[in-house]
Amino acid sequence: GAGVSQSPSNKVTEKGKDVELRCDPISGHTALYWYRQSLGQGLEFLIYFQGNSAPDKSGLPSDRFSAERTGGSVSTLTIQRTQQEDSAVYLCASSLEGQGRSPLHFGNGTRLTVT
Amino acid sequence: QKEVEQNSGPLSVPEGAIASLNCTYSDRGSQSFFWYRQYSGKSPELIMFIYSNGDKEDGRFTAQLNKASQYVSLLIRDSQPSDSATYLCAVNTGKLIFGQGTTLQVKP
Numbered sequence: 001g002a003g004v005s006q007s008p009s010n011k012v013t014e015k016g017k018d019v020e021l022r023c024d025p026i027s028g029h030t031a032l033y034w035y036r037q038s039l040g041q042g043l044e045f046l047i048y049f050q051g052n053s054a055p056d057k058s059g060l061p062s063d064r065f066s067a068e069r070t071g072g073s074v075s076t077l078t079i080q081r082t083q084q085e086d087s088a089v090y091l092c093a094s095s096l097e098g099q100g101r102s103p104l105h106f107g108n109g110t111r112l113t114v115t
Numbered sequence: 116q117k118e119v120e121q122n123s124g125p126l127s128v129p130e131g132a133i134a135s136l137n138c139t140y141s142d143r144g145s146q147s148f149f150w151y152r153q154y155s156g157k158s159p160e161l162i163m164f165i166y167s168n169g170d171k172e173d174g175r176f177t178a179q180l181n182k183a184s185q186y187v188s189l190l191i192r193d194s195q196p197s198d199s200a201t202y203l204c205a206v207n208t209g210k211l212i213f214g215q216g217t218t219l220q221v222k223p
Binding site for chain 1: 121146147149158159160161164203205206207208209210211212213214215216
């Protein structure tokens with residue numbers, strides 16, 4: 001596909017369960033971002049991968065959140081022991097260049113609901 | 116102080132008017148600035164971006180940078196009801212940080 005692909009599109013989970021969200025960026029894009037958007041709010045930066053560099057994890061809200069990017073391509077965001085406040089849309093985006101020099105292309109997001 | 120700030124609005128303008136959206140940023144070293152539009156329930160889509168070397172015009176949209184005052188503006192001329200959306204500003208601080216967004220309402 002030509003765009004950023006995220007799966008699942010919707011996820012409902014019980015409080016305390018672990019979830020994994022997947023992002024498949026545009027081929028050739030070196031940078032990959034995860035953002036979180038709560039209802040009616042802006043985009044909250046979570047984590048940023050650039051090539052083979054160590055990721056910028058400065059936005060992760062707690063140690064329950066982690067992410068990896070394998071082979072410089074697909075990324076997985078994992079939330080352990082989910083809480084109700086984790087309910088949000090999780091957006092993945094990729095860009096051709098890193099360090100904010102080129103525009104981001106967004107996926108359709110994963111809507112996470114923690115019950 | 117937040118890294119990127121926007122007035123949440125809503126900003127209401129009549130159809131055909133000019134809508135002016137502003138975004139302030141704290142990092143003086145920022146070199147690139149992006150404007151995204153987000154319709155309710157959808158992902159953000161890029162409108163335009165500028166670098167620190169100048170303003171840009173694209174159709175009805177103009178992005179302007181004031182480096183001294185550290186703000187970037189988006190002007191929408193001849194506003195249409197279909198322009199009603201939330202407008203997000205993103206600033207390069209070594210990574211892209213977004214503002215909270217401004218909701219624009221264009222009334223017919």
